[in-house]
Amino acid sequence: MNVAHLYAPPSAPTATAVPIRPARAFTAGEVLGAAWRSYKRQGFALSASTVLGYALIFGFDWMSGAAGGVLAMAVSGEPLPLVAAVAVLPHVANLLVGSFVSVGLYRVYLAAARGEEVRASMLCSGGDALLSMTGASLLVLFATLVSMIALIVPGIVVSLALSNALWLVADRRASAVESLGLSFRTTRGLRLRLLGLGFASGLVLLLGLLALGVGVLVALPVIMLASAHAYLRMIGEDPSAIAAV
Numbered sequence: 001m002n003v004a005h006l007y008a009p010p011s012a013p014t015a016t017a018v019p020i021r022p023a024r025a026f027t028a029g030e031v032l033g034a035a036w037r038s039y040k041r042q043g044f045a046l047s048a049s050t051v052l053g054y055a056l057i058f059g060f061d062w063m064s065g066a067a068g069g070v071l072a073m074a075v076s077g078e079p080l081p082l083v084a085a086v087a088v089l090p091h092v093a094n095l096l097v098g099s100f101v102s103v104g105l106y107r108v109y110l111a112a113a114r115g116e117e118v119r120a121s122m123l124c125s126g127g128d129a130l131l132s133m134t135g136a137s138l139l140v141l142f143a144t145l146v147s148m149i150a151l152i153v154p155g156i157v158v159s160l161a162l163s164n165a166l167w168l169v170a171d172r173r174a175s176a177v178e179s180l181g182l183s184f185r186t187t188r189g190l191r192l193r194l195l196g197l198g199f200a201s202g203l204v205l206l207l208g209l210l211a212l213g214v215g216v217l218v219a220l221p222v223i224m225l226a227s228a229h230a231y232l233r234m235i236g237e238d239p240s241a242i243a244a245v
Helices: 028-074 080-113 120-124 126-150 152-161 165-172 176-187 191-210 214-235
Strands: none
Touching: 028 080, 028 191, 028 214, 080 120, 080 126, 080 165, 080 214, 120 126, 120 165, 126 152, 126 165, 126 176, 152 176, 152 191, 165 176, 165 214, 176 214, 191 214
């Protein structure tokens, strides 16, 4: 598949226009194995993209926090609406920048899972899905928190049911609301498998931390690739193009 076509302008088909095929079952071991094969093909590009992506997110968070502190001192004693606006502005900026970079990161992992070439420019491809990613992130967070307040188990179920929402925004350009419904649909019958993948991914991350912390540079991309492979199976894509190495 041509990468330029995959990340075409917003006029490309949306999630509602492109049918989602029946889901393909998977196991944690299967998708982690596929993730490792994908990583071996483009390991440096994937680790570099992950480091760069998170550096952009956390770096901007630090800078906006510092700038927010300076602005807060500058408007001290000013009318309350102005003080409130200055206090909220850094958080809004962080959310938007984080959403923009997250779309790019998701597209990096999807490209690798599909056997396509990973390019650094993909990290800057999130403009067409910025608002949808921002809205979907807030809706997923709100739904998960509300269900967690009710009971822990329903919170976990809702979290698993909505686990495809952000992938659908980045991949299919689904709207924020549309992504939630599609995620419930595509995860139906596979949520226990997703829970198993979550536990397995936690073990992979632990191994990365035990490897003097450096292993995280491999563990994080592999975990995200495993999620990408699971997502592709849940929307019915055939991952067999990724040949075993």
